[in-house]
Amino acid sequence: MNLNGLxxxxxxxxxxxxxxxxxxxxxxxxxPEAEMTPEEREQARKGRELAQRAKEISKATRRLWR
Known part of the structure; x- marks a missing residue:
């Protein structure tokens, strides 16, 4: 592999x-999790799930544009 590719x-x-x-x-x-209220924890959990889906979509998009 050449240096530019690396x-x-x-x-x-x-x-x-x-x-x-x-x-x-x-x-x-x-x-941090310890400073969050239960509502914030639930919202953060949903945000992490949404983030995971966004990562999966970005992976799929990268595969499409190879």
């Missing part, structure tokens, strides 16, 4: 993990 692959991996981390952070709104 750099491109590493960049894509980094961006993918950064996007996933950002989605998870946004789903929990940046609060």
């Amino acid at each position: 750099f491109s692959m590493l960049t894509k991996m980094f961006v993918r993990s950064a996007v996933d981390a950002g989605i998870n952070y946004a789903a929990s709104r940046g609060k």
